[in-house]
Amino acid sequence: MSTRLTVPTARPYEVVIGHGLHADLVASIDDSAQRVAIVHPPTLRHRAEQLRVALADAGREVHLVEVPDGEQAKSAAVLEFCWRVLGESGFTRSDVVVGLGGGSTTDLAGFVAASWLRGVRFVNAPTTVLGMVDAAVGGKTGINTGQGKNLVGAFHEPVAVVCDLDALATLPAAEVRSGLAEIVKCGFIADPSILELVEAAPTAALDAGSAVLETLIAKGITVKARTVAGDLHESGGDGSGGIGREALNYGHTLGHAIERHTGYEVRHGEAISVGMVFVAELARRSGLIDDSLVEVHREMLELVGLPTRYRAEAWDDLLPAMRLDKKSRGSTIRFVVLDALASPRILAAPDEDLLRDSYRAVSA
Numbered sequence: 423m424s425t426r427l428t429v430p431t432a433r434p435y436e437v438v439i440g441h442g443l444h445a446d447l448v449a450s451i452d453d454s455a456q457r458v459a460i461v462h463p464p465t466l467r468h469r470a471e472q473l474r475v476a477l478a479d480a481g482r483e484v485h486l487v488e489v490p491d492g493e494q495a496k497s498a499a500v501l502e503f504c505w506r507v508l509g510e511s512g513f514t515r516s517d518v519v520v521g522l523g524g525g526s527t528t529d530l531a532g533f534v535a536a537s538w539l540r541g542v543r544f545v546n547a548p549t550t551v552l553g554m555v556d557a558a559v560g561g562k563t564g565i566n567t568g569q570g571k572n573l574v575g576a577f578h579e580p581v582a583v584v585c586d587l588d589a590l591a592t593l594p595a596a597e598v599r600s601g602l603a604e605i606v607k608c609g610f611i612a613d614p615s616i617l618e619l620v621e622a623a624p625t626a627a628l629d630a631g632s633a634v635l636e637t638l639i640a641k642g643i644t645v646k647a648r649t650v651a652g653d654l655h656e657s658g659g660d661g662s663g664g665i666g667r668e669a670l671n672y673g674h675t676l677g678h679a680i681e682r683h684t685g686y687e688v689r690h691g692e693a694i695s696v697g698m699v700f701v702a703e704l705a706r707r708s709g710l711i712d713d714s715l716v717e718v719h720r721e722m723l724e725l726v727g728l729p730t731r732y733r734a735e736a737w738d739d740l741l742p743a744m745r746l747d748k749k750s751r752g753s754t755i756r757f758v759v760l761d762a763l764a765s766p767r768i769l770a771a772p773d774e775d776l777l778r779d780s781y782r783a784v785s786a
């Protein structure tokens with residue numbers, strides 16, 4: 423049994439979620455593609471090889487493009503390596519890139535597809551909770567630069583996303599937990615039933631084989647699909663009064679700065695977990711939410727073992743890094759905050775003392 427969700431953008435595509443979806447992944451690449459490039463990290467070599475064989479049996483010319491693990495893949499050097507493979511294999515506009523791996527791999531693979539010949543099709547086959555619930559859906563693709571996270575990229579939507587839950591069987595517990603941070607984020611910004619489910623069954627929420635996690639993944643993808651459909655290019659809402667896609671950046675302004683500060687040693691979900699408590703503290707100090715909603719943030723994230731604090735002495739490095747965030751406009755720094763549960767809004771140019779005080783409340 424699988425669940426099929428449609429991302430209703432101008433060029434709608436399906437996200438399939440379920441077990442044993444190998445055949446669905448093969449079928450997502452139609453006959454018009456002569457060549458397929460499977461971009462994958464070393465960890466997924468076996469799965470990539472299985473896909474290679476199946477696609478070759480279906481008559482495709484398949485190129486395995488093995489890239490470095492995790493965040494190391496999101497660099498200009500690796501992007502250039504991928505372009506070289508495509509160039510040498512004669513990859514044309516009718517051919518297809520597959521991103522097989524976690525969010526780092528699908529972010530890179532998507533940008534390879536966005537930039538090659540000014541845009542070729544790509545299919546995402548996410549293999550982490552975080553990749554399924556967030557990175558593989560919505561068409562944000564890109565790489566990091568020395569100055570920060572995701573600073574170079576493009577909006578380029580996949581033509582299909584296949585979330586085979588069987589892949590999660592080998593995923594380390596810490597990676598499942600990291601993915602749960604993005605799911606909890608969806609609970610805070612849009613769907614509080616997610617928070618209720620995590621609170622009722624925290625152990626099952628962390629169990630890669632549980633029905634609870636499967637439900638949470640589907641709920642998270644639903645929030646993501648709905649949000650990006652109204653504002654694909656993050657240009658500020660769909661006119662109905664909301665803040666549009668920027669809501670998905672809840673906790674990310676500080677989160678990305680922390681990731682960079684650790685040289686990407688900390689996981690994305692761990693960093694945005696601290697970032698969400700930070701913006702909750704900021705919203706409280708700005709008179710937008712009360713103490714109890716801030717405490718719900720801490721309790722919920724700590725319940726599933728996510729961090730809610732970061733190093734006190736890092737502030738002087740974190741503030742300038744946050745200024746380079748994509749939500750900044752000129753010298754105005756902007757944060758996604760809540761003014762109530764499931765009611766995100768933008769807080770622009772908060773006082774620097776307010777920011778420092780809010781950071782003190784999350785520093786270790």
Ligand SMILES: NC(=O)c1ccc[n+]([C@@H]2O[C@H](COP(=O)([O-])OP(=O)(O)OC[C@H]3O[C@@H](n4cnc5c(N)ncnc54)[C@H](O)[C@@H]3O)[C@@H](O)[C@H]2O)c1
Binds near residue numbers: 556572
């Ligand atoms: N484009 C977007 O909208 C979006 C959304 C959220 C996050 N992201 C990006 O996603 C990245 C984080 O993604 P992630 O958390 O999936 O991390 P990741 O891709 O770095 O993967 C984490 C680790 O898990 C391993 N792994 C992957 N699948 C596995 C499996 N099935 N079994 C065993 N090991 C496996 C990887 O090799 C890696 O070591 C960040 O770069 C973040 O910025 C992008």
Ligand SMILES: O=C(O)C(=O)C[C@@H](O)[C@H](O)[C@H](O)COP(=O)(O)O
Binds near residue numbers: 571
């Ligand atoms: O899809 C979005 O929009 C998001 O902001 C989702 C985030 O979870 C994700 O980490 C995204 O990569 C952040 O994008 P960025 O624009 O802040 O680099």
Ligand SMILES: [Zn+2]
Binds near residue numbers: 604690694
């Ligand atoms: Zn994220």
